[in-house]
Amino acid sequence: MSNNRVSRRQFLGYTLTGVGGFMAAGMLMPMVRFAVDPILQKKGDGDFVQTAQKISELSNEPTRVDFSYEQVDGWYTSEVTNSAWVYKDGDNVIALSPVCKHLGCTVNWGGDTAHPDQFFCPCHLGRYEKNGKNVAGTPPLGPLDQYEISEKDGFLLIGKPTENTLI
Amino acid sequence: MKYTVQDMTIFQQQKQFIDTAIVPLVQLDFSEQALLQSSMAASYLLSLTNYIEQQFKGRMVLLPPVCYTMMLRSPTLLQNIHEELENGGFRHIFYITTDVSWRTIDAEKAIIWLPPIPLESMDQNVRKSILEDQLKQILPTFLADWNTGQ
Numbered sequence: 001m002s003n004n005r006v007s008r009r010q011f012l013g014y015t016l017t018g019v020g021g022f023m024a025a026g027m028l029m030p031m032v033r034f035a036v037d038p039i040l041q042k043k044g045d046g047d048f049v050q051t052a053q054k055i056s057e058l059s060n061e062p063t064r065v066d067f068s069y070e071q072v073d074g075w076y077t078s079e080v081t082n083s084a085w086v087y088k089d090g091d092n093v094i095a096l097s098p099v100c101k102h103l104g105c106t107v108n109w110g111g112d113t114a115h116p117d118q119f120f121c122p123c124h125l126g127r128y129e130k131n132g133k134n135v136a137g138t139p140p141l142g143p144l145d146q147y148e149i150s151e152k153d154g155f156l157l158i159g160k161p162t163e164n165t166l167i
Numbered sequence: 168m169k170y171t172v173q174d175m176t177i178f179q180q181q182k183q184f185i186d187t188a189i190v191p192l193v194q195l196d197f198s199e200q201a202l203l204q205s206s207m208a209a210s211y212l213l214s215l216t217n218y219i220e221q222q223f224k225g226r227m228v229l230l231p232p233v234c235y236t237m238m239l240r241s242p243t244l245l246q247n248i249h250e251e252l253e254n255g256g257f258r259h260i261f262y263i264t265t266d267v268s269w270r271t272i273d274a275e276k277a278i279i280w281l282p283p284i285p286l287e288s289m290d291q292n293v294r295k296s297i298l299e300d301q302l303k304q305i306l307p308t309f310l311a312d313w314n315t316g317q
Contacts, residue, residue, distance in 0.1 A: 068291065081295060103168075103177070103184060103225025122185055122310075123226035139184070 014145070048150050048157040053086065055156050062087040062109045062119075062130065067158050082145050083107055084158055085119070087130070090161060096132045097145035097161045107144070119144065131166040143167050168228045169220060171246040178228060185225070187313070188257040190248060191216045191232040192264035194240070208283035215281070216263060219305070220299045223272075226313075228257075240266075242273050249276065259312050263305075277312060279305055 006014075033040075053065040062085040071080045083106075084095040098106045100121040107128065111120030118135065119128035128134040132144035146166065148159030168174040168185060178185050191212050196205040213232065220229040235244060245262065252260050262269070262276060265283040281301065286294050 066295065079291070081291075100225060103181060105225040106222045121225070123223055 005026065011093060047157045048148075050152065051156045051158055053156045054154050055151055056154060058086055058088045058156075060088050064098075064109070065095070065156065065158070086149075086156065093149055093156065094131070094163075094166065095149050095156075095158055097147060099145065099161075100126055100140060101142040101144065102126050102140045104144040132164045133167050168224060170231050174228070183291045185228060186257060187223070187227045187259040187261070187309075188252045188255075189216055189219060189227050189229045190252075190260065190262045191230070192262055192266060192269060193234045194264075194266045195234050195236050204283075207285050207287065210281045211286050212263065212265055212281075213228065214286055214294075215301055216300055219263075219302060220303065223309070232300055240268065240272065245269075245273050245276060259309075261309070261312075277308070279308060281305075 021045065030126070049067045049069050051065050051067045053063075057152075064082045064083050065086045066081055068079050068081040071078055083098055085098055086093065086095045088094070096119075098108075098119075100107050100123070102121065102124060104123050105123040105126075107119040107121045107126070109119055109124060110116045112125075112127065115127055117130060119130075119132070121140070124139045126138045128140065128142040128144050129135065132146065134140040134143055143164040143166075145161040146164045147161050150157040150159060171202045174311055176311050178243075193212060194205055196202060209232070216229055216232075220227060233244075233248065249260060260277065262278045263281070264278065265281055267280060270280055284297060284301075286297065289297070
C-alpha cells in the first residue's frame with residue numbers, strides 16, 4: 001500500500017481527466033447521434049395497415065377489404081378509409097387498388113352485369129380483368145395498382161400501392 | 168375531383184370526361200332550437216358528398232358547400248350558380264341537400280333531397296355502411312341523367 005501512494009498532484013490529474021472526459025462525451029454524443037440518425041431510423045411494420053380480414057377466409061373471388069388510417073393535412077387530422085380488392089391466386093394473396101387508372105374513380109368487381117368477371121368503373125365504363133389488366137378499347141390506359149401485403153396473426157395487412165406485377 | 172388546384176388542372180385537360188358537378192346546399196341556422204339539427208345535417212351532407220366524390224372522382228367535381236341563411240334561400244341563388252356551372256362546361260349538375268324546402272322552391276333542377284342521419288353517434292363501420300346505402304339510393308338518379316345526356 002505504501003509503495004503506490006497517490007500523490008495529491010496525481011489524484012487531481014486523474015479526477016480532472018475523468019470529469020473532462022465525461023463533459024466531452026456529453027457534448028460529442030448528441031452530435032454523433034445526429035450524424036448517424038438516418039441509419040438508426042427503424043423501418044418496419046409502420047407502413048402496413050391492419051385489416052379485419054382473415055387470410056384463411058379469402059377465396060379466389062375478389063372481395064372488398066376496407067382499411068382506415070389517420071391522415072394529417074396541415075392542422076387537419078382525418079380518418080381516411082380505403083379499400084382493396086383481395087383474392088387468392090393459388091397460395092398467393094393478391095390485393096388490387098380500387099382506384100381506376102383513368103381519372104381515379106372507384107372500380108367494383110362485377111359492377112357491369114354484362115361482364116361479371118371483370119372490374120368495372122361506372123364513370124366512363126372502363127373495365128379491367130381479374131389480374132387488374134385494363135381491357136383494350138375502354139378508357140383506362142394502364143393496369144390497376146397492386147398493394148404490398150403482409151400477414152400478422154392470420155390477419156391481412158395492407159401496405160403501399162405499387163405497380164402491378166402480375167402482367 | 169375537388170375544387171383544388173391539382174384536381175382543377177386535371178379537369179381543364181380532361182373536360183370531355185368530367186362533365187358532372189355536385190353542389191351541396193347547406194343551411195346555416197344559429198337559432199337556439201335548430202342549431203344542433205342544422206349542424207348535424209351539414210356534417211352528414213359533407214360526409215356523404217365526400218364519399219360520392221371518392222367513388223366518382225373521374226366524372227364529378229364536388230364543389231365547396233353553398234351555405235345560405237333562410238333569407239338567401241331563393242331560386243335566384245340557385246339560378247346564378249347553375250348558369251356559372253353551365254358556362255364552365257358542366258352538362259350534368261346535381262344539387263344535394265337535406266333542406267326540404269328546396270323541392271318547392273325549384274322543382275326543375277336536379278335537386279336530391281335526403282333526410283339527415285346523425286352520423287356522429289355512430290361507429291366508423293356503421294357510418295360507412297350507411298353512407299354506402301345512401302349512395303345506392305341516389306345512384307339511379309345519376310345513372311339516369313348520364314344515360315340521357317349521351
